[in-house]
Amino acid sequence: MADEKTVALNRRARHEFSIEDTFEAGIVLTGTEIKSIRAGKVNLADAYARIERDEAWLIGAHIAPFEHANRYNHEPKRIRKLLLHRGEIDELLGKTKSKGLTIVPLRLYLTGKGRAKLELGLARGKQLHDRRRDIADRESRRDIAREMADAQRGR
Numbered sequence: 302m303a304d305e306k307t308v309a310l311n312r313r314a315r316h317e318f319s320i321e322d323t324f325e326a327g328i329v330l331t332g333t334e335i336k337s338i339r340a341g342k343v344n345l346a347d348a349y350a351r352i353e354r355d356e357a358w359l360i361g362a363h364i365a366p367f368e369h370a371n372r373y374n375h376e377p378k379r380i381r382k383l384l385l386h387r388g389e390i391d392e393l394l395g396k397t398k399s400k401g402l403t404i405v406p407l408r409l410y411l412t413g414k415g416r417a418k419l420e421l422g423l424a425r426g427k428q429l430h431d432r433r434r435d436i437a438d439r440e441s442r443r444d445i446a447r448e449m450a451d452a453q454r455g456r
Contacts (some may be wrong), residue, residue, distance in 0.1 A: 304413030309343040314405045316432065318424035323407065324393070326350075326357065326419045327384035333367040333375045338417050340367075343409055350383060350404035350421055352394045357383035359406065359419065383419065396423055 314320070330338070337343070342365035351358050359381045366374045385393070396402050407420045427435075 305410045307408055307410045308338055308341055308417075309345050309409040311345040311348065311405065311407055313346055314407055314422060314424065316435075317427055318403065318405055318422070319427055319431070320405075320407070320422040320424050321402065322396075322423040324385065324389055324421045324423070326389075326421055328359065328409075328417050328419055329382040329384065330364075330417060331375050333370045333373070334364050334381075335417060336367045336370075337364050337375075338409065339411065345406045345409060348406050350406060352390060352397065352404075355390060355394075357385050357390055357393070357404075359383050362406065362409075383421075393421075393423065401425075 344363040348362035349360055351360055361378065362381065363377050364375070366377055393404055397404060403424050403426065405422050405424045407422045409417065409419050411417055
């Protein structure tokens with residue numbers, strides 16, 4: 302964990318979904334894609350993962366074309382294969398089919414060895430009232446922390 306460098310976070314995922322479980326997956330990338338990832342040119346906002354033909358695929362992730370590449374540059378929104386163990390794929394497939402859960406990417410990071418990894422979340426969509434409750438809880442915790450800080454300062 303200490304030698305990981307987070308490249309991209311999907312902040313909308315934790316706002317719109319409640320995350321029930323997380324998985325780590327590798328990604329099949331081309332040479333120009335890993336160079337763009339190392340430069341931080343990644344957007345996971347509209348991305349999701351899907352299991353098709355017993356393989357996991359990342360759909361909708363935007364990895365910007367590498368500026369210094371020649372004509373062999375990559376397509377920014379292409380579908381990318383995810384590398385997971387068979388048991389993990391079976392578990393994800395079972396939970397998405399039976400419980401109606403969604404697989405969303407939470408963050409993209411580089412390991413100490415320079416490998417790009419994707420943290421996937423098994424998520425359930427939040428209703429509007431759930432989101433409002435989360436916002437109210439967050440604001441109340443912030444207010445309590447502010448009051449405690451003020452009390453410690455003697456105000």
